[in-house]
Amino acid sequence: MATTDIVFADGELDEIRSTVRALTEEWHRRGLFEPRSDSWVRSFDLEFSKELATRGLIGMTWPARYGGGERSNVARLAATEELLRAGAPVAAHWIADRQIGPSILRHGSDRLKDEILPGITRAENLFCLGMSEPGAGSDLAAVRTVAHRTEGGWRLTGRKIWTSGAHKATHAYVLARTEKAERKHDGLSEFVVDMSESGIEVTPIVDMAGEHHFNEVAFDDVFIPEHRLIGVEGQGWRQVVEQLSFERGGAERVLSTYPVLSAMIDACSPADEPAALTQLGTLLARLGTLRRLCWNVARSLDQGKAPVQEAATLKLLGNEFERDVISVARELLSGNDSRPDSVFGQALLASPGFSIRGGAADVLLSIIAKQEARA
Known part of the structure; x- marks a missing residue:
């Protein structure tokens, strides 16, 4: 499968990426899942989530007392990017790991933390x-x-x-x-x-x-x-606005259609029309920029901040990017297969939700405008 990695000088991130890639490639080779767009919503496999749990890939940033790995949010981003890139079946644990666990960690009582968080890291408490x-x-x-x-x-x-x-x-x-x-x-x-x-x-x-x-x-x-x-x-309102930083600022806002982008990369050749190669190259350049925004959000979380405006910006631009991936694929993928179970068909059916879930465009623009007004 094609990839467009940004390389960071960090052995820990390389190790995490290698671990996740080896796991997803093994499960794919054994026919246990097929890559699909929007896998974090539409592809549920509790056994795969439990396999991730045994490898310490759920609750990666949380304290060890709750079963967490005490890693950085940047390290978690490396893992989630690889899972989404592979179109892996992660829906079972995704919401609990992405935002409910972090919200409980920040605001929950000790009793609530002890009761809920270890079950999330074991892929037993599903939210x-x-x-x-x-x-x-x-x-x-x-x-x-x-x-x-x-x-x-x-x-x-x-x-x-x-x-x-x-x-x-x-x-x-x-x-x-x-x-x-x-x-x-x-x-x-x-x-x-x-x-x-x-x-x-x-x-x-x-x-x-x-x-x-x-x-x-x-x-x-x-x-x-x-x-x-x-x-x-x-x-609750102050807390939920903070929580939406976790929801809006992750790699799923830019990589939900990666299986389609990967199919276009695999299908292209130097003999293709220059206009087609330019369209694909533009998408890859935009993806690199969006991944850097994901990195910036993760770094802010590691610094204890709630990057509300940054996450809203990422989601707004990510929604536009994912819709454009589908538009370009409609033109570039020869013999475009729109059946619901095809790579393109899955993304096409999922696309109406891209601009709604986590906040519609007007809501996101309002958040961004308030940031600019304070600047």
Whole structure:
């Protein structure tokens, strides 16, 4: 498979890349998975996630007491790039590893950390995201799901939609309103909800290809124990904005269509039309720049920062890049196969979600503009 590596003078990163490549190549050679676009959402294999766990590739940046590897976010980026490059089946652990674990580490109680984090590093605690609602998509502050105080905790009632992997998750992260406030951004709280609790109904949302990874989730008076609150009651908005840095600033924002880009690289030759080679070369140059932005976000996280604006910039530019990969592939891949199970067809069907999940373009532009206003 073709690659476009940026080489850093760091033996640790080389070791990580070699480890992940050897594993993905072995599983591919044995026919255990086929590379696919959007694998971090659409390709679920719990056994592969457990294999990564045994090699210390989940929770890589976390403290050892929780099963983590105490490595840098830059080291984690090296691993995630290789997994996405291979189109590997990582959906089982991705959300928990990418953002829920780091959020609990920053804001959770010691009890919550001890209870949840080791299970994530073992690929046993699998999370889905209860953020968007039927009436609150990119505008998360408009959520209407509520959590009322009760003896020993809260009672949760509401609906969440586009909840990837909810039918397989052991836990849900849920953003809910815990108090009425004049500003819609106030009075929100974050919770960890056990998906085995009574009162939870998961309804599948099947996509155009007949695949089921999206869901609508209804919570009807679901009990949440006191210690399952993440951080401070009513301060959820500040925390969720920080959490979205983890969601928006990763390599999945630029490498979800890498199997298609790789197919174009493998298919090209010096005899191709100059215009075609220029299009492909431009995409590769843009990818190099976007990967550097990923590196910058990872470095900021290693410095203890919450790179909200940088992550929003990466996601905005990454969305445009991934759509352009599909557009160029439509022209350059000879005999373009648009069947749902083809390399191109998978990316094409996934593409409508690129610009929505994690925040629509107008939301991202607003975040970036606020950064510029402060500069």
